[in-house]
Amino acid sequence: MSTKAFLTRLTLAALLTASAASAYADDVRPLDLALSGDTNRNYAVTVxxxxxxxxxxxxxTDLNFQVAAPPIPSVRPGLPPSEPTGAVWSSLTLPGSGAGLAWDSAKLEFRVDPSARSSTINVSxxxxxxxxxxxxxxxxxxxxxxxxxxxxxxxWGAxxxxxVDYKPSGTAFVAENLRSIDDDDWHxxxxxxxxLGFGLSVSASVSNVMSEDISRTVLASFSRTW
Structure with a gap:
């Protein structure tokens, strides 16, 4: 799929998202917009x-892309941008459970990624x-x-x-264990x-901390609701 065709489909998906939001005109039905970027020139947009x-x-709908990087003399040549990828999705969050169940809430999500020709069902x-x-x-x-x-x-993956959230300062610490069908080990x-306020936030992460393939990422995010 060409970049132009892919962006056209994602634009149509965004328009459908806006139409779905305005379909309930009797109540306030805002849109959420989230932007994020990391130190590796990766950016993501979610509407x-x-x-x-x-x-x-x-x-x-989600759109992910990597921007071009200018050359650095005596270090590296310029880096081209990547082909954009993205998905359209729908999610349903169930209300809090009654007494006797092991969770407070459950979420079902269905995603379709046209560029990867894949579909995903998430249950959390x-x-x-x-x-x-x-x-x-x-x-x-x-x-x-x-x-x-x-x-x-x-x-499949898990x-x-x-x-842990500290509410007065808006600070959170997260530990994740990941596993997939291609790898029996937990990562x-x-x-x-x-x-930071005004919809801005930053995060720093370390991946694969128990292996030799450790990676570090700093991410900045902005979100706004209409």
Whole structure:
């Protein structure tokens, strides 16, 4: 698929997202816009709706791309931009569970990635605990099933995430364990997040901390709601 055709499809998906948001004109139905970029020139844009009732699915579209980098004399030549990728998705967050269940909320998500010719179903459950008035902790289990048109078998993945939030400063610490069908080993990632206000936030992460292939990333994000 050409870049022009791909961007056209993503633009149409964004317009459909906006139409879905305005379909409920009797209530306030804003759009969410999120922008993020890291030190490796990777950027992501997400546009999604906010639905008034839990049984109305939230819909949105993602666009990911890498920008060009100018040459650095005596270090490296200029780097070209990458082909953009993206997906359209729909998610449904179920209300809090009653007593006796192991989670507070559950989320179902269906994603379609036209550039990768794949579709994904994600199921996640979250349990949250209040530790005093200023600190909260949560544990999230996420399981994914990926179907690719070029493969006869579906892939699966799992993420276990433990998160601690310190509310007065907007600081969070996250530890994740990841596993996939292609790798029987669990991989651990650590991340620190800091809200700066006005929709801005920064995060620093270390991936594969228990292996020799350690990577570090600094990410800046901006989000706004209409």
């Amino acid at each position: 999604s709706t906010r639905t008034p009732r839990w049984w109305i699915p939230k819909v949105g 459950t979250t349990r949250t605990w209040a530790i005093g008035a200023r600190v909260s902790a949560s544990f999230t289990d996420t399981y994914s099933l990926v179907r690719n048109e070029t493969s006869a078998e579906a892939d 993420i276990n995430a433990f998160r 651990t990632n650590l991340r620190a997040e800091q809200a």
